[in-house]
Amino acid sequence: MSRELVLKLKTDKNLKDEELLTLLKTDEVDQFLRQEADLVRRKIYGNKVYIRGLIEISNYCKNNCLYCGIRGENFGVTRYRLTKEEILSACEMGYALGFRTFVMQGGEDPYFTDDIICDIVKEIRKRFADCAITLSLGEKTKEAYEMFFKAGANRYLLRHEAADFNLYSKLHPKKMSLESRKKCLFDLKEIGYQVGSGFMVGAPFQTLENIICDLRFLQALNPDMIGIGPYISHSQTPFKEYKNGETKLTLRLISILRLMFPHSLIPATTALGTNSENGREQGIMAGANVVMPNLSPENVRSLYEIYENKLTVGAESAQELDKLKKCMKDIGYEVVVDIGNVKR
């Protein structure tokens, strides 16, 4: 019965809510689901794994998302921001290692004004003409997104976090709204960015019905990239008592996403790698095709602690790309030097 659902999802790229619910609940088809997702991914992307160099430019944040370790009101965090020179030398190091996508990610740090961001993007664009520049800097005005795009940014990552109105408001302070998040995402698409969205799996209060709502939102947005990872608790947040999301459900969802969005770029996230041993490898085998090793200067890596015990070493470190290559090779995949654009 559930096998039929997998095949139906593969051909129709869609299922009814109650069918999705059944798939989300059953573990007996996991192996079959994973196999089918892997077949789809291999048909489109082969066994290639795209890499992105993640540069965490600032852990200052004006927001107060209740789950996040670098929320503004966590006064226990040692705050840092990178200089333009530090960002550029991270790119330089990354380029030499074989990275052709740089992701500038950060909290919503008022220091990084739209002009400052543009200036940095222009410089990266000038020096690394054959690379993609991805920004992940939160909610901005449409004008700002347009400026960054003109300056040379190509992609933007902004997880919607929760498409269910009630859940969104439980996870975020009153100041933030799902409407505004959605508007940003559609603005980004309209401007012409390759857009990435996503959500946490097993966030406090999240139900399977909420996850279906997330899938429906993703169908409406039709993003180029979809990042999901398990929620991981942080002791200096209001959610410190809540348990971590499950690796198993995250993997199941990666496979479901691959079948629903065959062409999408799906990372095996650091959270997945942190939550369980071999999480990253399992993510790739479940249908993911992107890994985002950390390219930030080593002295700040441990400070970008959105959740506890976040992996920054070994295959998560850009400098240790050889380790990642080996991990991927051992399971039958190949890390490539490639800009890694979405195939449509």
Ligand code: 5AD
């Ligand atoms: N656990 C897992 N993921 C988290 N994120 C933020 N805090 C946590 C946490 N405690 C995710 C959010 C954000 C992305 C960069 O990291 O979904 O968009």
